[in-house]
Amino acid sequence: MLDNLTENLHGRLREQLLGRERQKLYRRRLTLESAQGTRVSVSGREYLAFCSNDYLGLASHPGLIAAACEGARLYGVGAGGSHLITGHSFAHHALEEALASFTGLPQALLFSTGYMANAGVVAALTGRGDAIFADKLNHASLNDAVLISRAKFSRYPHLDLNVLERQLAASNAKSKLVITDAVFSMDGDIAPVANLAELCEKYDAWLMLDDAHGFGVLGPQGRGVMPHFGICSPRIIYMATLGKATGVFGAFVAAQAEVIETLIQHARSYIYTTAAPPLLSHALLKSLELIEREEWRREKLTQITAVLKQELQPLRWKLLPSATPIQPLIIGENDKALQLSEALRQRGILVPAIRPPTVPKGGSRLRISLSASHTVEDVARLGAALRELDNSA
Ligand SMILES: *Cc1c(COP(=O)(O)O)cnc(C)c1O
Numbered sequence: 001m002l003d004n005l006t007e008n009l010h011g012r013l014r015e016q017l018l019g020r021e022r023q024k025l026y027r028r029r030l031t032l033e034s035a036q037g038t039r040v041s042v043s044g045r046e047y048l049a050f051c052s053n054d055y056l057g058l059a060s061h062p063g064l065i066a067a068a069c070e071g072a073r074l075y076g077v078g079a080g081g082s083h084l085i086t087g088h089s090f091a092h093h094a095l096e097e098a099l100a101s102f103t104g105l106p107q108a109l110l111f112s113t114g115y116m117a118n119a120g121v122v123a124a125l126t127g128r129g130d131a132i133f134a135d136k137l138n139h140a141s142l143n144d145a146v147l148i149s150r151a152k153f154s155r156y157p158h159l160d161l162n163v164l165e166r167q168l169a170a171s172n173a174k175s176k177l178v179i180t181d182a183v184f185s186m187d188g189d190i191a192p193v194a195n196l197a198e199l200c201e202k203y204d205a206w207l208m209l210d211d212a213h214g215f216g217v218l219g220p221q222g223r224g225v226m227p228h229f230g231i232c233s234p235r236i237i238y239m240a241t242l243g244k245a246t247g248v249f250g251a252f253v254a255a256q257a258e259v260i261e262t263l264i265q266h267a268r269s270y271i272y273t274t275a276a277p278p279l280l281s282h283a284l285l286k287s288l289e290l291i292e293r294e295e296w297r298r299e300k301l302t303q304i305t306a307v308l309k310q311e312l313q314p315l316r317w318k319l320l321p322s323a324t325p326i327q328p329l330i331i332g333e334n335d336k337a338l339q340l341s342e343a344l345r346q347r348g349i350l351v352p353a354i355r356p357p358t359v360p361k362g363g364s365r366l367r368i369s370l371s372a373s374h375t376v377e378d379v380a381r382l383g384a385a386l387r388e389l390d391n392s393a
Helices: 004-022 060-074 083-087 090-101 114-127 139-149 162-170 194-203 225-229 257-266 278-293 298-313 334-346 376-392
Strands: 039-041 045-049 107-111 132-136 152-156 176-181 206-210 236-241 251-255 325-333 364-369
Touching: 004 194, 045 376, 060 090, 090 107, 090 251, 107 257, 114 139, 114 176, 114 206, 114 236, 114 251, 114 257, 132 139, 132 162, 139 176, 139 225, 152 162, 162 176, 162 194, 176 194, 194 206, 194 225, 206 298, 251 257, 251 334, 298 325, 298 376, 334 364, 334 376
Parallel strands: 132 152, 132 176, 176 206, 206 236
Antiparallel strands: 039 045, 107 251, 236 251, 325 364
16 A cells, blocks of 8 residues: 555656646557568557658668677677776777768767767767757757756757857857757758858857768768768767667767767766677678668668658648658647557558657647658558548548
8 A cells, every 4th residue: 555645646647647648648659579670560460660760671681680690699798888997899999980981070989879979969068158059849869968968058940040140149158069950850851051060160169960860861872961961060070870770779979089089088978878789889880881882772762752742742631841761741639640640550550640749739740751671562552541541531
């Protein structure tokens, strides 16, 4: 039996949970019984899935599985310690060098996750008395990173560089940092990185790019958002994750040597945590090789993105204008988005409904994610199901 006071604590949580349920905001997890891919098995049923960030179809690639097994044989399973205390292995080091060379930046540093990389960078480079400027639609991990840093936080309306410029001009902070998603995770649009870099030049600010969704997908050989725009600047701090298009797990930051050395000394989410298993780095080296070599994966994405747009053209709901594999279909109300997601599921198709607070109120959507492993027929099947639902609603 819980005593009265403890019962109060739990009662309050129950109230909050019920409130979430009433607003159709309650989140539930699916349990996958298969590997990640365009076909996944949930509760014994097979689904055609448009949910994952595995844009290049590498998450269960046989070459990566073989590399992970080989990595386990070479390095064992656990890193056994943090990077600064014997957890830093040859595989981590080789991957950092490969990532620096792949991105064309002087030095790279691995983090366990993108969430941790963002927290580490922002708090290592800024503190009290400094100022951070952020796009309103940035990923939650960047917003949390700002809170940890204790710097002054200004947000500008999505992609509104006029407001950003006014904020930069008005600031007399010691150190200024502009942070932005390179590809916005819920909208799929791309930040105007060249213009942002110009502004940062003019107002002497750092520019941090979170290319979680662009790395492997954008630019020649998938080298990311900077080569996509043909820009490079020593004030850019580039972050990308390795669990999305790269198909494995982890993240890295690439920048000038002074920045990376500062992170090794000061980034708390780098220092006070166990290094990721080196076998993952071993697999990631293989993944980088495939990203670089297999252009057909990006060509395939371009092809099926065009097919999707055509298939969904007749719908009353509209796709946001996105040139990336993130294709959001805007529905509006939470329960309508949920209903559609559920109706697709009954038809054997998984597309997640994304609701506030992940997206703004009234902006609930179906977030369709495409992968190089999808076929034109897969996309046509999704199109037919949505057209049918549109007609019957
Ligand atoms: C997924 C994501 C992250 C977090 O990366 P993890 O490695 O999953 O922690 C950070 N930023 C953006 C924009 C993301 O989409």
